[in-house]
Amino acid sequence: xxxxxxxxxxxxxxxxxxxxxxxxxxxxxxxxxxxxxxxxxxxxxxxxxxxxxxxxxxxxxxxxxxxxxxxxxxxxxxxxxxxxxxxxxxxxxxxxxxxxxxxxxxxxxxxxxxxxxxxxxxxxxxxxxxxxxxxxxxxxxxxxxxxxxxxxxxxxxxxxxxxxxxxxxxxxxxxxxxxxxxxxxxxxxxxxxxxxxxxxxxxxxxxxxxxxxxxxxxxxxx
Amino acid sequence: xxxxxxxxxxxxxxxxxxxxxxxxxxxxxxxxxxxxxxxxxxxxxxxxxxxxxxxxxxxxxxxxxxxxxxxxxxxxxxxxxxxxxxxxxxxxxxxxxxxxxxxxxxxxxxxxxxxxxxxxxxxxxxxxxxxxxxxxxxxxxxxxxxxxxxxxxxxxxxxxxxxxxxxxxxxxxxxxxxxxxxxxxxxxxxxxxxxxxxxxxxxxxxxxxxxxxxxxxxxxxxxxxxxxxxxxxxxxxxxxxxxxxxxxxxxxxxxxxxxxxxxxxxxxxxxxxxxxxxxxxxxxxxxxxxxxxxxxxxxxxxxxxxxxxxxxxxxxxxxxxxxxxxxxxxxxxxxxxxxxxxxxxxxxxxxxxxxxxxxxxxxxxxxxxxxxxxxxxxxxxxxxxxxxxxxxxxxxxxxxxxxxxxxxxxxxxxxxxxxxxxxxxxxxxxxxxxxxxxxxxxxxxxxxxxxxxxxxxxxxxxxxxxxxxxxxxxxxxxxxxxxxxxxxxxxxxxxxxxxxxxxxxxx
Numbered sequence: 001x002x003x004x005x006x007x008x009x010x011x012x013x014x015x016x017x018x019x020x021x022x023x024x025x026x027x028x029x030x031x032x033x034x035x036x037x038x039x040x041x042x043x044x045x046x047x048x049x050x051x052x053x054x055x056x057x058x059x060x061x062x063x064x065x066x067x068x069x070x071x072x073x074x075x076x077x078x079x080x081x082x083x084x085x086x087x088x089x090x091x092x093x094x095x096x097x098x099x100x101x102x103x104x105x106x107x108x109x110x111x112x113x114x115x116x117x118x119x120x121x122x123x124x125x126x127x128x129x130x131x132x133x134x135x136x137x138x139x140x141x142x143x144x145x146x147x148x149x150x151x152x153x154x155x156x157x158x159x160x161x162x163x164x165x166x167x168x169x170x171x172x173x174x175x176x177x178x179x180x181x182x183x184x185x186x187x188x189x190x191x192x193x194x195x196x197x198x199x200x201x202x203x204x205x206x207x208x209x210x211x212x213x214x215x216x217x218x219x220x221x222x
Numbered sequence: 223x224x225x226x227x228x229x230x231x232x233x234x235x236x237x238x239x240x241x242x243x244x245x246x247x248x249x250x251x252x253x254x255x256x257x258x259x260x261x262x263x264x265x266x267x268x269x270x271x272x273x274x275x276x277x278x279x280x281x282x283x284x285x286x287x288x289x290x291x292x293x294x295x296x297x298x299x300x301x302x303x304x305x306x307x308x309x310x311x312x313x314x315x316x317x318x319x320x321x322x323x324x325x326x327x328x329x330x331x332x333x334x335x336x337x338x339x340x341x342x343x344x345x346x347x348x349x350x351x352x353x354x355x356x357x358x359x360x361x362x363x364x365x366x367x368x369x370x371x372x373x374x375x376x377x378x379x380x381x382x383x384x385x386x387x388x389x390x391x392x393x394x395x396x397x398x399x400x401x402x403x404x405x406x407x408x409x410x411x412x413x414x415x416x417x418x419x420x421x422x423x424x425x426x427x428x429x430x431x432x433x434x435x436x437x438x439x440x441x442x443x444x445x446x447x448x449x450x451x452x453x454x455x456x457x458x459x460x461x462x463x464x465x466x467x468x469x470x471x472x473x474x475x476x477x478x479x480x481x482x483x484x485x486x487x488x489x490x491x492x493x494x495x496x497x498x499x500x501x502x503x504x505x506x507x508x509x510x511x512x513x514x515x516x517x518x519x520x521x522x523x524x525x526x527x528x529x530x531x532x533x534x535x536x537x538x539x540x541x542x543x544x545x546x547x548x549x550x551x552x553x554x555x556x557x558x559x560x561x562x563x564x565x566x567x568x569x570x571x572x573x574x575x576x577x578x579x580x581x582x583x584x585x586x587x588x589x590x591x592x593x594x595x596x597x598x599x600x601x602x603x604x605x606x607x608x609x610x611x612x613x614x615x616x617x618x619x620x621x622x623x624x625x626x627x628x629x630x631x632x633x634x635x636x637x638x639x640x641x642x643x644x645x646x647x648x649x650x651x652x653x654x655x656x657x658x659x660x661x662x663x664x665x666x667x668x669x670x671x672x673x674x675x676x677x678x679x680x681x682x683x684x685x686x687x688x689x690x691x692x693x694x695x696x697x698x699x700x701x702x703x704x705x706x707x708x709x710x711x712x713x714x715x716x717x718x719x720x721x722x723x724x725x726x727x728x729x
Contacts, residue, residue, distance in 0.1 A: 061710075075274075
């Protein structure tokens, strides 16, 4: 018996009989290995002690609920940006109203104790800075577009100039330009266009009545 | 700063401030200090939401910041303060039972506002209860209460921001609290005018948690002695603690010696309430010294005896009791017996455990290994030099490393706290629709009652909640209440563990 070491006798047990006995496991008691993972929610062997239920506990529970409710109503509770699934609903309007009413409130802090980047005015500056480059970009686009159309016009006008005389050219030029502008505005903002239509001066004092007649006589302009 | 703690902190933030603050808090917890840009990148939240979250965290003193350089600020979460949020109801209960409802209102409002000037605080509460004739709250009464709370140390001055030269980032510097001198006439004037624009007040106040914790500690100690000996002994403990505050630091591990003569005098003044205590002071002191779990120690005989209160030892005893209780509830009383035995013997061999615990060999071994598996005890192998027989046998000594085991207990608290919070959140979200419906029905019914509509119509509205729905709601309510209570109870245990860890570890 003595000296029988680990791994003798072909057994794949890592503990010898003696060692097992020392651990309190008798012969034949070796339980088969359990391969299944333990249950996620093991059964409670002992019933837990009852929780106290006295006036003090009830008071604390109420106070706790109140406090949490207060926090949820206050701007300290940071809400997600309102997400929409792209479907318009009748109730959206009311939801948005309720959300906006809460959103406009800013947490009441001692701003002097906060780092500058968290103060409200810092946010405004940031917003302005963010808003700054945007119009520029659109401007650049508009400018490019404008330049392109102008270029086209120039080529066209060049052709026209060969045919018509100086007097007509200036008039045409003006008309074309006006048309172009109206078109541009059409593209950009449809609603504002209505306003500009009214703003345009349609009053005809009859001064260039004769000239227009001449134009027709001269033949097609385009 | 363990993983379990992180999970609890995260759930608490979610419960109080919503998912977004939780996300920011999680990130701050796992990475320590971070500037805002990193937070935005890592959480994937829009910058304004991160800003809002940080404001919330800073306002409620759940995070701090320190300048990294002149421009960038590092934010840091204060997980200990987050954990205190579940203790708020206890603070309020303490105020209500000790100082009455006015004090409770003051502390409640101050907890809600986090930091606030005295004028705003008083004005807000006074306006809130202006029409409430029953409670009879006046701004002057509140003012007196505020001043007494400041004097007692429950409310303290908030740190003041200071700007260093060449930097825009303020540094918060704690200031000593000075009892304020509030102008009663100005306050009354403000009440009449209905606004406080005329009063210039830029001293901010906040709740001093530490003062509350001292109260809790005293209560626990007094209660422990009361339960162990009797009420008179508990009262004597209270006197001892009172005296202790006068001579030593409040959290001192062991107080400076207190004279028995003074105690006797104190007992004489309370003789009408506790005649027995007055009669048998010396005997009670003796019992307290010998059988008071070591809360009090006799340090000298001068002046008919000198005693010291051992807060540190008290914490140790209470932690031990809590752990023992844990073992009893988890593994049964026999395991608790083994645990106690090992602790009292300090180092013990396996065979001796069996003999001393008087348990069957096999069962004893099983329980011992179970205890070790759950990290309640540890084992220390001692190698003997090879004897003549050639059989080198090692001795295995079992022992309890209290500091480590206390950590195990703390982790268990965190884990169950997280479970409770998680379960409650699940319960709430699973029945959110029903709870919402119930709330709506209640508000409608309330409105109808106010308008004095006939009972029949009210019944009609109430019946929109069907009986099965009502049954479900009742079940949910009951479960949530249970979970909430469990939260408060767990916090009590947490307090004892934290108290123990407050004192630096000595071998």
